[in-house]
Amino acid sequence: VQGSCDMGCLPAVLPGYQPVTDKGARERFSEKWGAAVPAWTGKNSPQMMTAAKEGKIKALYIWGEDPGQTHGDLTNIREALSSLNFLVYQDLFFTKTAELAHVVLPASSFAEKEGTFANTERRVRLLRRAIPPVGSSRPDWEIFQELSSRLGLPTDFNASSEVYDEMASLCDLFRGISHRRLLSHGIQWPCTDESHPGTVRLYTEGFPQGRASFFAIPYRKPSEKVTAEFPLILTTGRRLYHFNNAAQTRRTPTAEQKEEALDMHPRDMTKLNLAEGQTVKIVSRRGEVEIPVRKDASIMEGVVFASFHDPNLPINLLTGGAGDSYTDTYSYKFTAVRVEAH
Numbered sequence: 482v483q484g485s486c487d488m489g490c491l492p493a494v495l496p497g498y499q500p501v502t503d504k505g506a507r508e509r510f511s512e513k514w515g516a517a518v519p520a521w522t523g524k525n526s527p528q529m530m531t532a533a534k535e536g537k538i539k540a541l542y543i544w545g546e547d548p549g550q551t552h553g554d555l556t557n558i559r560e561a562l563s564s565l566n567f568l569v570y571q572d573l574f575f576t577k578t579a580e581l582a583h584v585v586l587p588a589s590s591f592a593e594k595e596g597t598f599a600n601t602e603r604r605v606r607l608l609r610r611a612i613p614p615v616g617s618s619r620p621d622w623e624i625f626q627e628l629s630s631r632l633g634l635p636t637d638f639n640a641s642s643e644v645y646d647e648m649a650s651l652c653d654l655f656r657g658i659s660h661r662r663l664l665s666h667g668i669q670w671p672c673t674d675e676s677h678p679g680t681v682r683l684y685t686e687g688f689p690q691g692r693a694s695f696f697a698i699p700y701r702k703p704s705e706k707v708t709a710e711f712p713l714i715l716t717t718g719r720r721l722y723h724f725n726n727a728a729q730t731r732r733t734p735t736a737e738q739k740e741e742a743l744d745m746h747p748r749d750m751t752k753l754n755l756a757e758g759q760t761v762k763i764v765s766r767r768g769e770v771e772i773p774v775r776k777d778a779s780i781m782e783g784v785v786f787a788s789f790h791d792p793n794l795p796i797n798l799l800t801g802g803a804g805d806s807y808t809d810t811y812s813y814k815f816t817a818v819r820v821e822a823h
Contacts, residue, residue: 553811
């Protein structure tokens, strides 16, 4: 997430967090790329899904993301993806989103390519290839480069290091970072030139726009209502041994807790006359999922928990409703549900 944001995978910025509305930034990138950079701000992921469902977006190119499983309000998400005239999907494995795509392009994993990672302390580290790309898979940058050339904007990079060098030449934050320097150690941006050691801590002498401001955010009630029909609260999250859609982690023999379950307080299970491991039906205002139930005394009474890692147990069919108006985020943490014995 950190690295993709650094590289401009946000709707309002170019690489290095340069606003797309900044004329000077657009001109620098346009001159380097040989194509005009548009001045308008794009849409974020939930906004794109809404626009697709409304027919305002006709085509999407998705890579490294599986909204058909991991996004909230899956019924509407899958309807939006299915309504597209053309969906290109690029990833390591055939996911739920891939099932809806018109074209699937096989990408290489981290072990099959060269490049960089950036973590949340802004440390950029070099990634070295361990094995050749499997099958017909290719590194993402090679796929993008060939597509760009076929669409009429040819580029001639020969290595990922050249891609990084071009990006760094256009961004003050990364200007002093290169694959060559990263051979010996990671570097934290901002790193403004080749002699700069990197920045361990930001804002030690102040903030770019003066002093920081703190705001108290007033409490707002959840959009979902707990009722006699839906008396429990479902909150979703992650499991220790899996990540996101688990497309990679569920394929590792060392991963534990591969089987997903609905965690419920023992007293709630007793009230509903449920036994450990019994398959139950969890129902929300948007859908229903059959899932084994599991005792967990650490969870609050009246609350149930499940992850969305398992593609065979699409928990996000249950989530949705009104998104958060501040962050435009789906409601993952508060969904009114009932649990029925199956």
